[in-house]
Amino acid sequence: MDMTDTAIDSAVRGYLDHLSVERGLAPNTLASYRRDLRRYGDFLRRRELREPREIGEEHVAAFVRSLREGDGERAGLVASSAARAVVAVRGFHRFLLREGLTETDAAVTVRPPTPPRRLPKAIPLADVERLLGAASTGDGPRALRDRALLELLYGSGARISEAVGLDCDDLDPETGTVLLRGKGGKDRIVPLGSYAREAVDAYLIRARPALVATGRGGPALFLNARGGRLSRQSAWSVLRAAAGRAGLSTTVTPHTLRHSFATHLIEGGADVRVVQELLGHASVTTTQVYTLVTVDQLREVYVAAHPRARSSTPS
Structure with missing residues (x-):
């Protein structure tokens, strides 16, 4: 598999810089975005996609399915973790459109899976x-x-x-x-x-x-x-x-x-x-x-x- 840097990788770094500098995300939140987008980048690279304009809605939809089901490379995630990854991907695609790196938002119709509602665990x-x-x-x-x-x-x-x-x-x-x-x-x-x-x-x-x-x-x-x-x-x-x-x-x-x-x-x-x-x-x-x-x-x-x-x- 070609591990050389791609235009998508460069765009991911630009988005993370935007989240850190302009949005002021906390370090732990930023680390979660980085992990989720690295997984997304690996997914796209295995499909030989290198440019942001090559990513279509079908690719985003396939990635979302792989988050829950796994894709042969990585195991599936629980609903809450998958939902967090989808949020990162949707934000990334909004950034691509805003920066003029794409002409459409390939993730605009994607919705994160709904995690089961859990009551907080308090102790007496x-x-x-x-x-x-x-x-x-x-x-x-x-x-x-x-x-x-x-x-x-x-x-x-x-x-x-x-x-x-x-x-x-x-x-x-x-x-x-x-x-x-x-x-x-x-x-x-x-x-x-x-x-x-x-x-x-x-x-x-x-x-x-x-x-x-x-x-x-x-x-x-x-x-x-x-x-x-x-x-x-x-x-x-x-x-x-x-x-x-x-x-x-x-x-x-x-x-x-x-x-x-x-x-x-x-x-x-x-x-x-x-x-x-x-x-x-x-x-x-x-x-x-x-x-x-x-x-x-x-x-x-x-x-x-x-x-x-x-x-x-x-x-």
């Missing part, structure tokens, strides 16, 4: 408290850091990338808030509860100075053992270790704490639009899925408690 408050209680074992710098990290994740609903990206100056002790830098460069200010504030204060006073001393210093809030910024992977490890010590039977991820943050707010009576702002969702529709969790729980209580919720079984 009692499990959250067990998890946070198991976050730190002792008063060493790393133990205090781990407790502060997990308290902040649950106390603010932050994404893991937002938490490890925090600098000390993003905390406002006067107002008890934290500045989170969300997807697409969208910042938001979120209040921290007393437990999270106390854990973060303990870390800043009793632990962070010791961690700073092992490195070159810097603005990062959460530091690793070498004094550098804590990575997403290390933060995941902190959470897994705490979940193991807490003996939780369910799989717990950083997003589990984010989902639990939102679900517990909704259950406590918070308005869905307030939760939308706290989570940094662009659309309230995304946030409304948390109300479905509460409705399901209400339905279970209703069926169990109401005398005429279920028909009686004839004797």
Whole structure:
């Protein structure tokens, strides 16, 4: 197979540059686009297509089918991953048309597969408290850091990338808030509860100075053992270790704490639009899925408690 660079490859690089510079996509999102478009480029190359103008609707449609079914070179993807790849391809073809590299949009009629709607996986408050209680074992710098990290994740609903990206100056002790830098460069200010504030204060006073001393210093809030910024992977490890010590039977991820943050707010009576702002969702529709969790729980209580919720079984 000819692995030389093609005009399509060059156009893909131009589109990725556009997403990075002009659209300001987050690094993780940009990496997903790069992977999906590399798969698309490989698909087109195997069909000996080299120029953007050679790509027709039939090629895009065949690629979309291959995403779910596989194509002999790669296995098929789950619906959510296939949908993400289709979004990348549609954006790429809009870019080709806008830049004058094609005369038509070959992907204009393509629709991504609809992923199954999944309710967020939250854990009960009692499990959250067990998890946070198991976050730190002792008063060493790393133990205090781990407790502060997990308290902040649950106390603010932050994404893991937002938490490890925090600098000390993003905390406002006067107002008890934290500045989170969300997807697409969208910042938001979120209040921290007393437990999270106390854990973060303990870390800043009793632990962070010791961690700073092992490195070159810097603005990062959460530091690793070498004094550098804590990575997403290390933060995941902190959470897994705490979940193991807490003996939780369910799989717990950083997003589990984010989902639990939102679900517990909704259950406590918070308005869905307030939760939308706290989570940094662009659309309230995304946030409304948390109300479905509460409705399901209400339905279970209703069926169990109401005398005429279920028909009686004839004797």
